[in-house]
Amino acid sequence: xxxxxxxxxxxxxxxxxxxxxxxxxxxxxxxxxxxxxxxxxxxxxxxxxxxxxxxxxxxxxxxxxxxxxxxxxxxxxxxxxxxxxx
Numbered sequence: 225x226x227x228x229x230x231x232x233x234x235x236x237x238x239x240x241x242x243x244x245x246x247x248x249x250x251x252x253x254x255x256x257x258x259x260x261x262x263x264x265x266x267x268x269x270x271x272x273x274x275x276x277x278x279x280x281x282x283x284x285x286x287x288x289x290x291x292x293x294x295x296x297x298x299x300x301x302x303x304x305x306x307x308x309x310x
Contacts, residue, residue, distance in 0.1 A: 226276075232269055232306050239266055265299035269306070 225242060229235035243263035252259045274280050290298075 236266060236269055236302055236305060264296055266305060267298045267300060
């Protein structure tokens, strides 16, 4: 999720608010199966140092399918995400 913010703290708040707003339930697929999206938390928070435009690099990580338990293990606390970058 990409947000425009003046600080990491503001970015965290925006991502958290947007993530919670996307939590919803619906019925999907040809079998009308109940589906529920749940916001579990923020897994990473990275600033962009160059102007966002075609060709700008943004870090990403490809992850294979995981269990809910292992996904929850990737969630970091706000304090951890707001630590100065090293």
